[in-house]
Amino acid sequence: MEKITTRRWARLGAVVGTGALLVGVLAGCSGAAPGADSGSTDTDAALKEDVTLTWWTWSDTTQEQADAISEVYPNVTFDVVKLENPDAVVTKLQNAIKAGKGAPDIVPVEYQTMPQLTLGGALADLEPYGLAEYEDAFTASTWNSVNVQDQLVGLPGDSGPMVMIYNKALYEKAGITEAPTTWDEFATASAAIHAADPEAYIANSGDAGFFTSMIWASGGQPFKTDGENVTIDLQDEGTKKFADFWSDRLEAGELSGLATWSDEWTKALTQDKLGTLLMGSWMISGGMQDYGPAGRFQVAPMPTWDGQPASAENGGSGLSVTSQSENKAAAAGILKYLAEGEGRALLNANGFPSTIADLENPEWLDAPFPGYSDQPANQVGAASAESVITGWQYLPYQGYANNVFSDSVGKALGSGGDLNEALVDWQDTLVEYGNEQGFSVNK
C-alpha cells in the first residue's frame, strides 16, 4: 500500500510538473503580454522619460549611431543586439512574434520582407506618431516600400538602385574598353572575357534577390498583391526576357557557379576572375577596395535593353518599430530624429541614401572615390535612383519565396537546366504555398 502511494505521488508529481511546464510554454504563446506602453502617441514626451530601447541590427555601426543618439536624448539608453545577417533578424523577429514576447523596440527590415512582416503583424503603424509628414523627403520607390497595406511600417533607411560595378582590367584584357550599355554589348563582353581566360567569368549566376531585381529592371512584374488576392506570373514579358538572356549565358558556360558572398566568390573577385557585380548602390561604398588595388573597379550604369535608362532596387532597408514594443512612442521618436537634420546625417552615414536632398546634394554627388580612381561614383547611383521602374511589388511571402528559390531556379542555375521551366516550377510552389496560407493566388 505504502509503495503504491509513493509511486502514485511520483507519477502525479511528474504529470503535474510536466503539465505546469506545458502551460508555461503555451502561455508564452498566447499573444502579447499587456505592456507598459501607455498608448500615447506623444513622441516628445516619451523621449523625456527614462527608457531603454532594444535595437536589433546586422550592421557593425549601429552601436555608434545609438551612442550618438543617446547624447542628444540622455534619458534614452540603447541595448544594441547584433545578429548575423538580415535573414537571422527576420527569423528571430518572426519567432518572437509567434512566441508573444521577445521582440525588440527598433528593428531594421529589408524592403523585400516588409510585406511579409506587416502581414504577420510584427510591425507597428507609425502614422499615428507623425512619421507620415516625412514622405516628401524620401524617394518615391523607398517610400512606397515602407507603405504596406495602408500602413506606414517603417522609415526608409538606405536604398539600392542598381548599378554595374565592373573590373576594368579584366574587361580590357578581353579587348572591351567601354562598359557595356546594352545587354547585347554585355553578352559580347561576356563571351570575350570567358574566351580570353577560361577561368574568368563576367558574373556569377546569382541568387533570388539578384534574380528578382533583374526581372524588375527588365520591366517584369511577376508579383501583384491586392489585399489577399495575389497574382504570380513568372513568365510575363519582362521576366521571360531576362530568363532567356541569362539562359543563353548559362548554356554557353559563361557564368560562374560561385555563391555570392562566399569565400570563393571573394577570392574570384580579388584574382580578377569575376568581372561584374550587378548590385544595389549600397555596394558603391561597400568596400570594393578590399577586392584588389584601387582603380581596378569602376561603377557604370546598369546595361538596358534599348539603351534608355532603366533600373531597379536591389536590397536596402528601413527601420521599423515592432508591434510588441512597450515603448512605441519613444522608438518612433527616435525614428523621427533620424528622419531629418543631424539624425538624418547619422542615418545616411553608411550605405546609399534614400533621402532626395542627399541624392541631390552636390557635395555628396561629386565626392571622388579613391577606390574607383577618384570616380564620383555616387552620380551613377543617383541617376539609377531616378530610373527605377515603378510599379514593382514583392510577394507578401517573399522571404519564403527566396528561401525555396534554390529548389527550382537555383537548381537550374547550378546544373545548367532550362531557366524558364524552373521559373514555372518556382511559380507552382509559390501558388500552392500562397493558397495554403489563405491567400487567393491566381484565382
Added chain:
Amino acid sequence: MTVAHVHPQQPAGVSTETYASVAVTGAARSGGRRKRVRRNWSGWWFVGPFMLVFGLVFVAPLLYAMYLSFFRETLVGGNSFVGLENYAKAMVDPKFWEAMLRVSIFLLVQVPIMLGLALFAALALDSARLRWVPFYRLSIFLPYAVPGVVAVMIWGYMYGSQFGLVADINRFFGVELPSPLAENFILLSIGNIVTWEFVGYNMLIFFSALKAVPQELYEAAEIDGAGTFRTIFSIKLPSIRGAMVIATIFSVIGSFQLFNEPSILQTIAPNSITTYFTPNLYAFNLSFAGSQFNYAAAIAIVSGVITMVVAYLVQLAGEKNEKKA
C-alpha cells in the same frame, strides 16, 4: 528541431530512475518496520534535478510539438484545428520522402564505412604493435574536437573546384575532377565530412571496449595457438559487440538527424542543396522560412518515430546476434 531528437542521455536516465525508485521503496520499506506512516523522500533529491531538466527539455517540447501538429496556422485566416491532416499530408509529401530516402542512402553507405574505419583504427591501436599509441589515438580523435561548423568550412574550402584545393589539384595535374559541390556529388562530400568528424569518436568507443577485454582470454587463446586474426574474430570482436551495437545506433540516429553539414554547405553551394535535403532541414525551413510551424511539427514527429523504429530494429538485430554468439 526540438522534437525529432532522441536524447543521448535517455538510456542513462531511465536506469537512474529505476535505480532511484528501488532506493526509495527500499528505504520506505525498512523505515516502515518502525513507523509505517513516515515516507522517505530523499531519493527525489537525486532524481529531481534530472526529472526537471528531462521534463523541461525533452517531454515538454515533445508534447508541445504534438499539440502544435494538430493545428494549422496560416498567414491569412489564423489558427484552426485540423486533427491529423498534417500527418496525412506528410504521408504523401514527395519532398519529405525524398529527404528520407536521401538520409537512408547516406546511412547505408556512410555508416558502415565510418564504423569499419573506426574498428580498424581501434584494433590497430590495440594490437600492441604500434608505438606512440596516445599520439595516434589523439590524432584520430582530433577532428571530433573541431566544432562541426568549422569542420564544414574547412572542407567546404577544400571542395572548391574553382579556387579551392580541388581547383589546385586540377591545375597541377592538368585534370578535370568533378566538383564535389555539384548536385550529383554533394551527398558523397557530406559523407566524407561526417566520416572524418566521427571516426575518432567511434574508435574511442571501440578502443575502450577492447581495453576491457580480460587479459586471460588472450592468454588462453595464445595457449590454444590462435594467431592474430583468429584472436580478432574469436575474441576481440565478440567481446565488443555491445559497443558496436551502441555505436551503430548512435550513427543511425545521427544519419536521420543530418542537419549541420548540409545547412552550412548550403551557403557555398546553395544550388546543390535543396531546402528539403534532409528531414531535419526540411522541418527547419518549413517552420523558420515558411512559418509552417504546425506542419513542421508533424514532419519532425514522423521522422522522430521513423528514427526510433529503425534504431530499435538495429538494437534488436544486435541482441539477436549476441544470443547467437
